[in-house]
Amino acid sequence: MSKSSLYPDSRFADPAEGGAKRSPQLHIGNWLGVLPFFVFSGLFLIAPTLILAYRSFEGLNGGQTLDNYRLLTSPAVINSYGMSIRISLTTAILGGLFGFLIAWAVSLGGLPRPFRTTSTTFSGVASNFAGVPLAAAFVFTLGRVGVVTALFEVFGVNLYKSGFSLYSFTGLTLVYLFFQIPLMVLVMLPALDGLKRDWLEAAENLGATPGQYWRHVALPVLMPSILGTMILLFGNSFGAHATAYALTGGLFPLATLLIGQQISGDVLHNPGLGYAVAMGMVIIMAFSILIYSILQRRSERWLG
């Protein structure tokens, strides 16, 4: 007995019964409820992206062309994209690894409960700390006159003379990890919770050592989540702008910084190319989110 039979002329018939049975008037009424959302998203999320997409096909002399996308292989673009990819891959892998280890330590590692709550709150803070404050904090730590730099000098090591610079690939990676690792921690904690204790006990009961349990059961079950989140980390790093801008003043080969420069002025000497660069970024991000969603679904199936 469906709920709608209790209220025969109720406007709230069970949607599972199918939209075809509803009167046309109801149908339009339903759409009205979600209209504001679609209009708003259309205006401020979809339309701006579409206009970039549209303009990216514009040639220098008007007309439609794919030239802009072909020009994506020019040195300026390749340099920036390449650096973005390098940093994103590195921070995704390192952030994934350390984030996983910290998540493990705080949930299954036997540390006192308050450690976990503090870590979760802190991870929320740290992953939102990105941008100017983070860049500033690292300048004060590892900049040319930073505290740690000075500390090294006390021990006779001159960081900057040895080739280290905060405003380099290494430096940016170090800074990015500050919000990458917490993001990994935040996603992995629920995933690790999903590891049923029964599995460990069942495995032990069948004769497995904890090591064998991790190798044959826990890690395989966690793998979609781990991989998926690392891809999320990749996208997160790839699209990051504020931190890099604050740190380098926008003068560093990075895809997002390149786009920023393009907004302020046509540094690529071809507006269409600027749009193509932006769209290229969207395509890469979309791809990474897609893979992440697929892997998330798989992991949800196993971890509940």
Next chain:
Amino acid sequence: MSGGFLSLEGVRKEFGGFVAVDRFNLEVAQGEFVSFLGPSGCGKTTTLRIVAGFEQPTSGAIRLAGKDVTSTKPNERNIGMVFQSYALFPNMTVGRNVGFGLKVRRTPKDEIEARVHEMLDLIQMRHLEKRYPYQLSGGQQQRVALARALAIHPQVLLLDEPLSALDAKIRVQLRAEIRAIQRKLGITAIYVTHDQEEALSISDRIVVMYEGRIEQVGSPFEIYNFPTTAFVASFVGTLNTTAAEVVDQATHLLQIDGVQLQAAEGLDDRQKGDKVTIAIRPERLNFVSQERKANILDCTVENITFLGSVVRVQVSVGSNRFYMDTFNNPFLELPKIGDKDQVTCSREAVLVLRQ
């Protein structure tokens, strides 16, 4: 030295200040099917987990085939366990799940395969070997869990409320299957449940537990018909209980609300005037019109419930309320609500309970 294949000696488990299990002594013979029966929190699962090795007893010992295994690690005891939540490894197929224990023991591949097929045939799921747990129903998952536990040739099989998560019909079917497999393989089994019908139907012996202690150990027949404590009597089956006063100890005469009642035994250590608790099973009461027995009590019919194969009549006897069960019969003539009638039962039906 113990006489049983598996023996628990003086097992006691404390969690902080809370005593979960106390003075647990049990000898289980080889091939025996023993149930731990009791309400939630009575300590039955804790005791089972101690046998499995997932908890360490605060004091006491576990002996298996003569060997003391109290401090042996759970992955070295060779005891198979079936969990309430099935605990199948989601990343492995049915076949690989069942073979996991053998793989961990580095058994050769072809032996694993043979044994897996043997186990799958036992539970009649050979055709589902390549399926993943999420593709199976609850009942199927539990069968796989059983096969997985049996694949390693365990000395003892432990089952922790394996059927609680399943539908009623599947539960009945599966418990019979479990019992049949256990008999066929002759394996010693301990089965934890809170469902007394389940325990009664498949066990060789039942251990009734309450608040961490053993209340009674016996065959299903004994537990049901000769409960020794008020808790066992009330937990297993339906029971009518009431307070009574001893009138004459020698002739086992009692009185409830001024009405006299004759028991057959159980008053040996009582005196005139003592207050005791007596119990009568509903199916041992009937109306005087059906058969006249030793004890006759006046009553008023309060309610009649049709339960399918059984008809349950609720009557008031003085200030007490009793239930009376008779088998359903289409030609049964039942009194109406409000009728005054008489119920009767034999002397042996009156059980005197130890407090």
Next chain:
Amino acid sequence: MTISTGPPITAKTPAAEAPPKGNRLWAWLIFLMGALYFMLPLAATFYWSLRAEKGRFGFEAYRRLFADANFMPAFSESIVNAIAAIFLSLLIIVPTAYWVRLRMPRLRPVVEFITLLPFVIPAVVLVFGIIRLYSRPPLLLTATYDSSRVLLVCVYAALSFPYMFRSVDNGLRAIDVRALTEAAQSLGANWITILREVIFPNLRVATLSGALLTFAIVLGELTIALYMAQKTLGPYMANLTRSKVYEPSAMAIVAFAITWVAMGMIAYISRERKQP
């Protein structure tokens, strides 16, 4: 204790034994290394912020920061933006989430996808598109500072969709919206009444969580505000790093403290929930 950003931790039976000693050692090691990495920059910054006066520890840098003529205007402008964005977002998301859950569940994947767009479109690309789209008639919205500001708030609201929607959606799931709605209807309430008296009050925790997250994000946002020439906290802070030496450290600590308070509040209000 539950944490806001993730699903609630389900209660488990008391842990039989703690993990083996070896594991615990590694856990401590890992945690300490992590703590070191995260604490160092904060400690260094805090140290700097106390050294504004030559030779002594003091809060001079903070004093200068708050006394700066540009600080308070930028700060209050950001706060107003944040609050406006939160309200706008709530106004759109709560009814939408409610509607989708109750009336149009088939639309759910579409709506979820759209709320995930801010993750697919990086801020710098979005502002690029926003400027190009709204700097020409007929959609000329970037002509004046104030109209740009409205545009900015709208963009911030859109950027908060992922967090708001997920928060509100989880909240709706937890209170069995369908049953509450049907009960209210059988008692004669109309849509607006239901939303106002039944739905919104029961979503207090969820909406607060989403709001606090949005607040933290909007407050320090740089990329979009920068390219839209807005005088909010983000561009102010960026400017500060280029022009002053000690104030940026004080500002970083203040930013961190504010974010910590916001996150702490989320954790707190989520914790307070008593499960029936």
